[in-house]
Amino acid sequence: MSERLFYANQLAISRTLTRIENDRSVAREIIGSLEERDYHVVGITGSPGAGKSTLTDRLALLSSKEKRTAIIAIDPSSPFTGGAFLGDRIRMKSSTKSEEIFVRSMASRGKVGGLSPSIYDAVEFLGRSGFDRVFVETVGAGQSETDIENLADVVLLVLAPGLGDDVQTMKAGIMEIGDIFAVNKMDLPGASQLATRTGAILEMSGRELPIILTNSINGQGVEELHNLIEKALGELDISGAIEEKRRRRTLYNNLNSVYQIIKEDFSENAKLEELMNYLLENRRLSDES
Amino acid sequence: MKRVKVLVAKPGLDGHDRGAKVVAMALRDAGMEVIYTGLRQSADEVVKAALQEDVDIIGLSILSGAHMRICEKVLNLMKEKGIDEKPVFVGGIIPAEDALELKKMGILEVFGPGTPLKAIVDSIKGAVDK
Amino acid sequence: MNNPENLKKVKEEWKEKKVLPLLRKFPERKSQFKTSFDGDIDILYTPEDLPPDGYDQALGFPGQYPFTRGVQPTMYRGRFWTMRQYAGFGTAEESNERYRYLLSQGQTGLSVAFDLPTQIGYDSDDQMAEGEVGKVGVAIDSLEDMEVLFEGIPLDKVSTSMTINSTAAILLAMYIAVGEKQGVDPSRLTGTIQNDILKEYIARGTYIFPPDASMRLITDIFEYCSKALPDFNTISISGYHIREAGADAAQEVAFTLADGIAYVESAIKAGLDPNVFGKRLSFFFNSHNNFLEEIAKFRAARRLWAKIMKDRFGVTDEKAMMLRFHTQTGGSTLTAQQPMNNIIRVAFQALAAVLGGTQSLHTNSFDEALGLPTQDSVTIALRTQQIIACETGVTDTVDPVGGSYYVENLTDRIEKLALDYLQKIDDLGGMVKAVQEGYIQKEILNTAYNYQLKVEREEQVIVGVNQYLSDENLKKDILKIDPVIEEKQRNKLAALKRRRNSQVVEEALKELKKAALGSENLFPIILNAVKSYATLGEISNTLRDVFGEYTEAVIL
Known part of the structure; x- marks a missing residue:
């Protein structure tokens, strides 16, 4: 199947994604059968209630004017029943109405990092099937924020006033991740203070990163945000840093698979998670050297 | 790892979503992944959600009396998009003769007021296992 | 014995000596008895359970603050409540x-259902x-349809209630225009528009615009009508749908009055x-199955609202502290199984509403869980009210259950929970914010889900549904809406659009857009547009362009 055709065939994409989600080795086979392709992954994270979904919706719509765009929205699975509510489509009105954008919800299915265990494969598959931009919206709680760093080329951290973001994010160290910061709900009191404080915190940690005020409901600031993301991706392409990002993505995809294999085969072994952390730690050390 | 994926949709203009949400909660508690679309979905949007999410089964909640037209449209669109193998069930205030008509049309099951949640969950599990 | 301390002791002794020995031999039906709002119910209530504030403060006299016993001094000895059946279709x-049929059968007010x-x-x-x-309900596209709807019904003689919310301004404008054509001055119009948008976000779902714009439209109506339609109720703050969505009695009171507070605040802000x-x-309000609890609910709501206003x-x-209310029997309590049982349910619910001091009442038809009601079933529903009014004798004295130890205790508890x-x-920053964040919706859904689980476990019995089942054929006569109606209505609309002066319409809409962007009162401008035969859709879309549309809170 030609690239363009595959992209256009939402049904084929959708059905293949299900196979990828349900079986890791099948996923490998499918991805292996498709040629490698350049595409970009934009990660969107932040506290629940910050307006991630609405913002993702608007960004995807802008992106879809030039690029073939897909969204993967992740929601948490219940640790007790394995069931999940996937409600992101409610807030993604434009994208779900658009003929151009492919929207898919995924349950986290108990993955430690908060992303879905098959997320790497799903993203890689979408990229190879012809999508240029894949937006990945995280659960927005737990460890998904740190995991998204390994998956995405550019990470957008969405904050909003009134959520205790200023205090909490500092505490959690979430601000260590994120390449672009959006202070959403800019119409609410406290938004500009939050932006200022975010800037100060970043400066203290020696990172100078763009911070932008947005209103995902009426779209204010979203176009600038879109341009910032495009610019960041463009810079990655030009500097060649994108290659490093992709290398890291593959690396983590592999590690993730290792984890899955071990976990599925010896699920009663409580030590496995610890073992996984060692592996990740080692890897990080070797990267830094 | 395989999980049952269900679409719970509220097509049409009717805003009574207690039933849809309570059923969605029960399905989640039964270990399913439930995609909820929110109110006022066109047939087009419902079918698109079913297609993009590749759900195993589709539930439509309709209390406005517009069920005949809506179901017909959804089923036709599903055929057109090539996903007519997915079972569809309907919940709501559906007169008995309409329920018969809907089943003839291809709706798998019609759940009226007072249907036990367990019956709905079991029926969905049964339909998906087939 | 009159000393509460002493009474408490005596009651304990009675429990120990009389009740416990009996329980050892014959345990009670259930291990615990609970109210709908999950409160414990004791085996017996005595004077010690009466309000601690004393008679004057807690109950008082009918027609006097805090109105616990009723808003009028004579209540149904003066005249019965308004028997108002919600109707409209096609x-x-x-x-x-x-x-016209309902009016000829003794109904005293109209209640319009819109599609x-x-x-x-x-x-x-x-x-x-x-x-x-x-x-x-009935389809109304333009003033032309409204003229037909009220043809031969003199608007100065009938009070009309309209269940309309996000488009309330448009429909009320049409009603005024029809009145004017009949030669009735707006100041003589009586009735009610629902106009309660917050409960639409919470429970009923017919919202259009985001909350800020909606609240503006509502206060614009308040302001305009305070002068032009002084006898018209410009809002009906509705707990009915909140209850239907699954809330318990205490939540129904709490969330309804919280909506009320939000409206009063925004009206005060508008000057x-x-x-x-x-x-x-x-x-x-809704009237549900739990008979005594429902009576208490109405009384608690009345007392709490008076305190809030004061x-x-x-x-x-x-007079501005009085909570006057309409009641509808609980639609969600109707069963599709053994539908005739619903006649009995409705009768008890209606009786609770009357004992709770309602000002008007809609009784559901027994076949509404199956489809739209037929003329026969609507008649039975109306007759139910007439039997309560004329045969049961409960209307011959005011607040006949007042002073019941149990009812007074429930009244207190519901008020406290609502508070x-x-x-x-x-604490969350007010009702609008609580609704936007989905807090209210979540509370209600949790109650609804827990209730459903109780039904599944048969802790809550529903006759004919989870116990006392019988084989039956669910087929019945139901009212069918002719599918041709849609086409008819479209043709009528097309004809109107050809006939009307489109230039005048366009100008009226342009003016509306300009006004919506600014801050002036939109009602007179909508009235002007309606009179030009601009359609409901055209007016709504003009406002949609300016205000945008609301996206529901994700609460699952």
Whole structure:
């Protein structure tokens, strides 16, 4: 199947994604059968209630004017029943109405990092099937924020006033991740203070990163945000840093698979998670050297 | 790892979503992944959600009396998009003769007021296992 | 014995000596007895369970603060409540016919049901309206339809209640225009528009615009009507749908009054005097199955609202503290199984509403869990009210259950629980915010789900549904809406659009857009547009362009 055709065939994409989600080795086979392709992954994270979904919706719509765009929205699975509510489509009105954008919800299915265990494969598959931009919206709680760093080329951290973001994010160290910061709900009191404080915190940690005020409901600031993301991706392409990002993505995809294999085969072994952390730690050390 | 994926949709203009949400909660508690679309979905949007999410089964909640037209449209669109193998069930205030008509049309099951949640969950599990 | 301390002791002794020995031999039916709001129910209530505030403060006299025993001094000894059956379906012609029938049968007020496209601001020819035209109520696209709807019904003689919310301004404008054509001055119009948008976000779903714009439209109506329609109730703050969505009795009171507080606050902000418009506020409650609890609920709501108006808003005119309400029996309590049982349910619910002191009442038809009611079933529902009014004798004295130890205790408890919720909502930054964040919706859904689980476990028995089943054929005569209606309505609309002066329409809409962008009162401009025969959809879409549309809170 030609690239363009595959992209256009939402049904084929959708059905293949299900196979990828349900079986890791099948996923490998499918991805292996498709040629490698350049595409970009934009990660969107932040506290629940910050307006991630609405913002993702608007960004995807802008992106879809030039690029073939897909969204993967992740929601948490219940640790007790394995069931999940996937409600992101409610807030993604434009994208779900658009003929151009492919929207898919995924349950986290108990993955430690908060992303879905098959997320790497799903993203890689979408990229190879012809999508240029894949937006990945995280659960927005737990460890998904740190995991998204390994998956995405550019990470957008969405904050909003009134959520205790200023205090909490500092505490959690979430601000260590994120390449672009959006202070959403800019119409609410406290938004500009939050932006200022975010800037100060970043400066203290020696990172100078763009911070932008947005209103995902009426779209204010979203176009600038879109341009910032495009610019960041463009810079990655030009500097060649994108290659490093992709290398890291593959690396983590592999590690993730290792984890899955071990976990599925010896699920009663409580030590496995610890073992996984060692592996990740080692890897990080070797990267830094 | 395989999980049952269900679409719970509220097509049409009717805003009574207690039933849809309570059923969605029960399905989640039964270990399913439930995609909820929110109110006022066109047939087009419902079918698109079913297609993009590749759900195993589709539930439509309709209390406005517009069920005949809506179901017909959804089923036709599903055929057109090539996903007519997915079972569809309907919940709501559906007169008995309409329920018969809907089943003839291809709706798998019609759940009226007072249907036990367990019956709905079991029926969905049964339909998906087939 | 009259000393409460002593009474408490005596009751304990009675429990120990009389009850416990018996329980050892014959245990009770259930290990615990609970109210709908999950409160414990004791085996017996005595004078010690009466309100601690004393008779004067807690109960008082009918027609006096805090109105626990009723808003009028004579209540039903003066006149019965308004028997108002909600009706409307198909085209304006058909609904008009049913209204005239109901009036001829002794009904004393009209209650108009609109179809969903009318409620959500779509004309019958809009793609969104497909399949829905005339289904749950009458389809109104323009003033022309409204003229037909009230043909032969003198608007100065009948009080009309309209269940309309996000498009309330448009429909009220049409009503005024029809009145004027009949030669009735707006100041003589009586009735109610629902106009309660917050509960649409919470429970009923016919919202269009985001909350800020919606609240503006509502206060614009308040302001305009305070002068032009002084006898018209400009809002019916509705707990009915909140209860239908699954809330318990205490939540129904809490969330309804919280909505009320939000409206009063925004009206005060718009410069209105709560002593004046407080009198134009009306409420709308559900009457459910739990008979005594429901009676207590109405009394608790009345007392709490009086306190809120007096203490929170500093109202001094007692009339502006009175909670006057309409009641509808609980639609969600109707069963599709053994539908005739519903007649009995409705009778008890209606009786609870009357004992709770309702000002008007709709009794559901027994076949409504199967489809739209037929003329016969509607008649039985109306007769139920007439039997309560004329045969049961409960109308011959005011607040006959007042002083019941149990009912007074329940009244207190419901009031207290509602008060706790009001505090929580204040802490969240008010009702609008609590709704936007989905807090209220989540609370209700959790109650609804827990209730359903109780039904599944048969802890809650529903006769004919989870116990006392019988084999039956669910087929019945139901009212069918002719699918041709949609086409008829579209043709009528097309004809109107050809006939009217489109230039005048365009100008009226342009003016509306300009006004919406600014801050002036939109009502007179909408009235002007309506008179030019601009359609409901055209007016709504003009406002949609300016205000945008609301996206529901994700609560699952």
